[in-house]
Amino acid sequence: MHIDQESAAFIALVQASAGAAGAIVASAALQPVEVAKTRIQISTGGDDSTWATIRKIAAQDGVLGLWLGAIGKCTENGAKNFAYFYIYDGMNAIVKRHMALTTLVKLVLGYVAGVGNTLINMPLEVISTKMQLDDAKGIGTLGMLQRIVQNEGVGTLYTGLGYNIALCINPAIQNTILDKLKEAILGAMKRRNPGVAPALTAFQAFTLGAFAKAVATVVTYPLVRLKTNLQAGKVPTIERQPSLRKVTSKLGHGMERSGSVEMIRAMSFREDKEVEKASLLQRFVELYRGVGSALLKSTLQSALLYMVKDQVEFSVERLFRLSAEGFYRKTGQLKLGGFSGRPLAS
Template sequence: MKISQESPAFIALVQASAGAAGAVFASFVLQPVEVAKTRIQISHGGDDSTVATMRQIARGPAGEFQPWNLWMGAGGKCTENGAKNFAYFYIYDGMNAIVKQYMAATTGVKLILGYVAGVGNTLINMPLEVVSTKLQLDDAKGLGTFGMLQRILNEDGFGALYTGLGFNIALCINPAIQNTILDKLKEALLRQMKRRNPEVTPALSAFQAFTLGAFAKAVATVVTYPLVRLKTNLQAGTAPQPAAEPPQPVMSRTGSGRMTRTRSVELIRAMSFRQDKKPEIQTLWQRFIELYRGVYSALLKSTLQSALLYMVKDQVEFSIERFFHLTAQAFFRKTGQVKLGPFSGRPLAS
């Protein structure tokens, strides 16, 4: 085993580790906004202010101040985002490094690679996403990640861990758009910096990485938000229904414990209505705006999280790469043989 900086596997490992570190940091810092965003997305009426929702969550049943409520499900969300970003960057950067050896990485190619990486990541990590979403609801107090997982398996079965899989597969275009925009902007900025000072290897500053990450995520979020909100409703088990219609749960238990789902078109149509107003007085424009209910909190959370992720990722990337090289030097010879102290290079006794 010979470690090389040019190896696609090594590039993928460094990028995945740096991405996971950035994701965990960003997730913990922004968990209060994440909890508020989830509550707003699954509501179908009333105030959708992020600050007001956060204040409401921070108040306990008796009105006492309980700020730790804003970090409900933080462990699950940090684990989810760390695992998701490790898987995503490993697949994406690994394929990207391989493709660059044979062809130019055009915008179309990067979009395809980003989508494929998103699908792979979704299939691996979706159960963590479902668990972390449910951990942010009121009835999850006192339950940890494994406690919620056990509850889902006991009550709804293994299939519930993949609730909204079709929407997640469609939403894989979100990170594809985000990373394509980010890569193109980053390449253009680095080329400009190189032209200004050819003698210095250009690198993004923390502020530049923060800004590019925020902009790329904002574009991807606005494009895909209605599907994001619908997926959250599915995973939380809430039903977006017009006020004039009898409430029907998105997921209902049958005698065998299996789950049934309403059709996607009906869900999207239902989600466009506010339940605290009569359907007949809601205009088409108002219904369109309702599809973006909670978009402000989603933009705040997703753009800041993406910005923090890429800022941390770019700053720790060199350190992680250096760590892996030192580890390789400690355990492997240049020939690829494993170092085993006095037995190094010799066959072990059978």
């Protein structure tokens, strides 16, 4: 069977499989930072140091507590990256045949891919977020799913959907920056050595992935933190200030939700500090509470993801080709062992 390596479907499958593999490796390696990041993001006071939080979790729950929800997170990130890269690279392969892939076009394609990925995989994200909290010890992925559906309703699996749709600009920014920088570097390599096919080294892929994710994270962080609070069921409010009290409707089983503006304002205050004494700068900085752990986790995860993805991409492509060649003849006939190419007895 002939495999068209330039087909959009084949390109998308290779990129998606390599991306999923990279995501799983990165998630498993960085789960302690992910757990610490989630705990810090839903807190409203105290130490927000990543390493201090990791030490505290290890002291309270043991070393295994740092990998709380690891299976759910690896499943989530593997599925999310498979869906994202399949949609993104498939659309890229199709669109570039008809028009130039400008920065704006790539941003749009990245955003569309992000929306598609969100709609498919958001329940996994909600489950994995809740599995990183204190009350999730000993509960597996299916157990957490059952608890959410029974106690809060199926709709809870899409908690923060609006914020996730808005945050699809994050991977769009990240992949646009990454693709443009990668294109520039590979172009420079090709000009220096015209006869050699250019390829990024593992270190270059690691560095580019980290830089692109850092920019995207800083731009979108307040929304990321708000979404994490909602998915964890920790609605940010300030009871001491009337204008910041919970204001809108009740969703699900009596869980009160504030309007977006009120919740973002509430996140700009610390519960262990006097509200009236907080300056505008202090409130702005507080919106980025936990950004250090988020940057550490997201940039390292993205860097590892792209490094692994770039290194295994060729292997994945080769595996698919060999698998297809093992099951099909060059004529396109399916190989069936001793009956290969013969009609089966009726």
